Amino acid sequence: MATFVKTNAGTWKALIRKQGWPTIVKVFRIKRDAEDWARRTEDEMMRGVFIQRTLSEKTTLSTAIARYLADITPTKKPTTQRAELSKSKALIKHLGKYSLAAITPDIVASYRDTRLAEPCRAGTTSNNTVRLELALLSHLFTVAIQEWGLGLTYNPVLAIRKPNPGQGRDRRLSAQEERKLMAAAKAHSNPMLGWIVTIALETGMRSSEITSLRRSQVNLSSRVIRLADTKNNTARSIPLTLTATATLKEALDNPIRPIDTDLVFFGEPGRDSKRRPYAFSKIWTILKTDLGMPDLRFHDLRHEAISRLVEAGLGDQKVAAISGHKSMQMLKRYTHLRAEDLVSELDMLTAPRK
Incomplete structure (x- = not known):
């Protein structure tokens, strides 16, 4: 049976001692609440379903x-x-x-x-x-x-119901925007910015995958990058275009590369004297704003690259192997084809036969 004690503060302390269970104490404002709680608790103990909720409370x-x-x-x-x-x-x-x-x-x-x-x-x-x-x-x-x-x-x-994830971003780069972006990135005092933007557009790699890239992961002779540590924990190999290969060769031949790091894109030593990946997010924000493209995110370059792979005629499975998407549904959220670019292809398919 439970014991009820009135405290000096005027509240009621309920105490339950039952063999096989820890002693439980709880304080209530009125005695009736204490009695109701004790009755429910003892019943749960009898049925073997009691859970001590004190810590969660x-x-x-x-x-x-x-x-x-x-x-x-x-x-x-x-x-x-x-x-x-x-x-x-x-x-x-x-x-x-x-x-x-x-x-x-x-x-x-x-x-x-x-x-x-x-x-x-x-x-x-x-x-x-x-x-x-x-x-x-x-x-x-x-x-x-x-x-x-x-x-x-x-x-x-x-x-509860979760919010609908929506259709995803469909921001694409126009040819003029790309020219302006590449010119500004390559004109920056640190050449790594231009190399990183180029690699993003040529490979569809994530920002973290590019900046954490190490020389040992790049094989220029076979034109492949091998990623072991990815967002979805699935290793993948990325084929390199001629432009991406040339860009990476230039980055690897960087004459100011320090000998204390294997990073392709390296930053200055921190307070602990360790070098970490090149941090360009602040520079990127200033650059895109100055170019009149404040809505452009660096991740949009990945969207752009993946959409171009589809436009080039690669099948979904091949594109997914390059991009690292595990499901076709997620890949489609990343792929946005321009209707304007499909007009000529549509004309060819629907032209009357002679």
Whole structure:
């Protein structure tokens, strides 16, 4: 049987001691609440389904996210680590004061709707941004349930609708934009900027894949780059065009290359004297803004390269082998063909036979 004790503060302390279970204590404002809780708890113990929820009731989402970022996030790729740190800020801002036990599907749904209506530099927060934030929150609950033993019984994120991911970006480079971009990049004081932009357009490689590239991964004689560490953890080999091969040869023959790094595109030594990949994001932002293309993202160059491979006549499987996409659905989100470029091809296919 449970024991009930009135405290000096006027609240009621319920204490349950049952053989085979740890002693449980909980404080309530009125005695009836304490009795109801004790009755439910003892019943769950009798049926062998009791779960100690005290830790989940005491642990706020802010505290849980801090633990997640310290224990789980460091096991992921650097780009993912930076992304999760950024996404966690919105979760803490809106839900940080809630205990994990108090976060229910309706609260998560309210968070979803609030974020989708929240203004940002591009208008309102995108569907995909909110989807990724919810994915982080969902994985936190999964870890808390399976590994942390906080007494959670379910993942509330799994019970709500996720925002539609949308159609993806369809930003393509015009011929004039490409000429301006390449001229400005090659005119920059550091030649690595021009080389990186060229490699992006010629290969469809991600920014992180280009900047982390090492000399040992480049085979100029066979004209192939071999990537072992990719976003989706699947190694792939990338065939090089003549332009990409010439560009990489120029980069590898860089006369100012230091002997203390194997990176193709290297930065200055840090405070720890270690060289890291060339950081060009700030330069890129200034460059595209000065050229009147503020909406152009570096990742759009990957979209452009992949679309050109399809336009060149390569089949989906060959393009996916180069780009690293695991599904045709995701590849199609990256591929955007210009209707104008298809007109002449359409004419050839539909021309009357003589």
